[in-house]
Amino acid sequence: MKAIAVKIGQKGSFLVNVEPPKGPVGNQVLLKTLYTGVCGTDRGIINGLLNFAKAESGKEILILGHEGLAQVMDVGDNVRSLRPGDLVVPMVRRPGKCIQCGVGRQDNCEDGDFVEAGIRGKDGFMREYFIDDEQYLVKVKDNNLGKLAVLTEPLKNLVKAYDVYQTVSDRYLKMCSDGSYECKKVTVIGAGPIGILFSMLFSTHGFQVRLISRSDKEGVATSICKKIGADFTQADAIKLNPEEMVSDVFVDTTGRPEVIGKGLQALKYNGVEILFGTTLAGNYSITGALVTEAVEKNVTIIGTVDGAKQHYIEALNYLSMWKETYGNSLELMITDEDVPENSIEALNGDGKGEIKRIVRWS
Ligand SMILES: [Zn+2]
Numbered sequence: 001m002k003a004i005a006v007k008i009g010q011k012g013s014f015l016v017n018v019e020p021p022k023g024p025v026g027n028q029v030l031l032k033t034l035y036t037g038v039c040g041t042d043r044g045i046i047n048g049l050l051n052f053a054k055a056e057s058g059k060e061i062l063i064l065g066h067e068g069l070a071q072v073m074d075v076g077d078n079v080r081s082l083r084p085g086d087l088v089v090p091m092v093r094r095p096g097k098c099i100q101c102g103v104g105r106q107d108n109c110e111d112g113d114f115v116e117a118g119i120r121g122k123d124g125f126m127r128e129y130f131i132d133d134e135q136y137l138v139k140v141k142d143n144n145l146g147k148l149a150v151l152t153e154p155l156k157n158l159v160k161a162y163d164v165y166q167t168v169s170d171r172y173l174k175m176c177s178d179g180s181y182e183c184k185k186v187t188v189i190g191a192g193p194i195g196i197l198f199s200m201l202f203s204t205h206g207f208q209v210r211l212i213s214r215s216d217k218e219g220v221a222t223s224i225c226k227k228i229g230a231d232f233t234q235a236d237a238i239k240l241n242p243e244e245m246v247s248d249v250f251v252d253t254t255g256r257p258e259v260i261g262k263g264l265q266a267l268k269y270n271g272v273e274i275l276f277g278t279t280l281a282g283n284y285s286i287t288g289a290l291v292t293e294a295v296e297k298n299v300t301i302i303g304t305v306d307g308a309k310q311h312y313i314e315a316l317n318y319l320s321m322w323k324e325t326y327g328n329s330l331e332l333m334i335t336d337e338d339v340p341e342n343s344i345e346a347l348n349g350d351g352k353g354e355i356k357r358i359v360r361w362s
Contacts, residue, residue: 002340003127004347004359005061006046008053013046013064013347015340021131024076028131031088033361035150036126037067038343039193041119043351049280054120064347065126065359066092066118067153069140079134087140089152089316090125090132092116093306107160107306126340128361138312142320147337148330150358155197155315160307161274162201165249168300172270181206187245187266189213189237190253191221193333193356194276198251200322203228212237212245217355220332227326242266255279261286264294264301272300334358 001020006013024030042064044050055062072086082088095101096113106114118124140149166174176183186202188195191213203209209230216222216234225232237245238258242265250263255277261284263273293299307315322330336346336357343359351357 001128002361003063004065004340004344005063005126006053007061008055009048011046011048011348013042013344015344016061018063018127020129024074024079024131026076027078027134028076029072029079029082029088029134029137030074031070031090031130031132031137032073033065033068033070033125033128033130034087035069035147035361036065036124036359037150037153038347038351038357038359039067039154040351041066042347045119046348050119052120056121056123059123062118063123063125063127064118065124066116067150068117068125069147069150069152070125070130073129075134082134082137082139087143087149088137089140089149089312090117090130091136091138091309091312092119092153094122094136105308107308107311126359126361138309138316140316142316145316145319145323147334147358147360148319148323149316151193151197151319151330151333151356152312152315154193155201155318156307156311157276157305158194158198158201159311159314159318161198161251161276161302161304162205163311164302164304165272165274168272168302169270172298174270182208184208184248185210185246185268186249186251187212187247187263188251188253189259189263190277191216191232191355192253195251195253196221196224196333196355198253198276199225199230200228200326201318202249202251203230204318204321207249210245210247212240217353218332218335220335220355223332224326224329227329238262247271249274251276253277255282257282257284260284261290264290264299267297267299270298270300272302275301275303 045053095106098110100108115121186207245266251274335355
């Protein structure tokens with residue numbers, strides 16, 4: 001059967017023929033892949049930029065794909081919650097042995113001794129069929145979602161980030177005088193899928209959202225912001241004055257150090273900066289004046305990665321709600337879709353001109 005893989009240490013992804021999985025036993029589920037999403041992490045692995053990318057032990061190649069949507073084909077004798085025909089989103093990170101991993105919070109792993117499908121130490125979902133354990137499969141209850149359910153995996157990271165934001169904000173009276181968030185300003189930088197989904201998430205909770213991005217591919221950010229009642233500004237955030245971006249919450253999805261520095265200056269008292277993007281490029285000097293400002297303003301900086309099973313479940317609920325409320329807005333984000341054979345060239349390219357690319361497996 002077909003799979004898309006990389007050889008660690010070698011640039012470029014390729015189509016490869018691999019052995020199909022054998023029938024499921026015990027808690028195992030046999031799955032047919034329907035869609036996989038492509039994100040910056042995949043391109044980082046393909047271009048050899050992620051030093052933590054790793055094949056399964058004893059294997060030469062790593063099958064890519066950590067954003068998946070699959071259909072149950074067959075189940076082992078001990079599987080109780082899934083039946084053939086069900087749609088599922090497979091979880092990415094699988095627990096190691098630390099105390100966090102032991103309670104299903106491998107997203108907060110303390111020692112890095114976990115594996116991640118399609119990223120480090122475990123084959124991913126860019127293959128026609130795979131076997132997985134019931135406990136790592138999140139059931140899609142809303143069949144109307146269709147391929148949009150492939151956005152569950154990226155969105156669950158943001159649901160966790162929102163969760164962390166709420167937790168750190170419990171240190172002060174975090175709501176407006178009317179008990180809502182409607183006086184709170186959120187600035188989101190970057191109009192990729194993550195920036196757009198962050199905007200939708202905060203907007204859904206009543207915050208005033210402004211999305212700032214250097215580009216607006218196919219006018220999708222403008223269109224979605226209009227739908228959700230957010231503002232969109234096409235600009236390079238590092239060229240804006242902090243006074244122009246005054247915020248209670250500043251969300252960076254670009255990973256550019258200069259943007260993050262600007263964000264700290266743009267925060268109000270008790271402000272929170274959420275760091276989500278990563279990049280190895282760029283530099284920003286932290287000055288004594290900036291440190292003093294951060295201290296005096298009670299600023300919190302949150303770095304956050306991955307999410308727990310609960311966040312996948314909540315992400316699916318948001319997607320259902322948004323599909324209902326905002327019509328085809330989510331579909332607009334999926335700008336590119338193709339079969340595996342025709343996806344390799346684009347996977348090996350720079351992704352410019354795409355918002356979200358997905359691969360259709362069946
Ligand atoms: Zn752990």
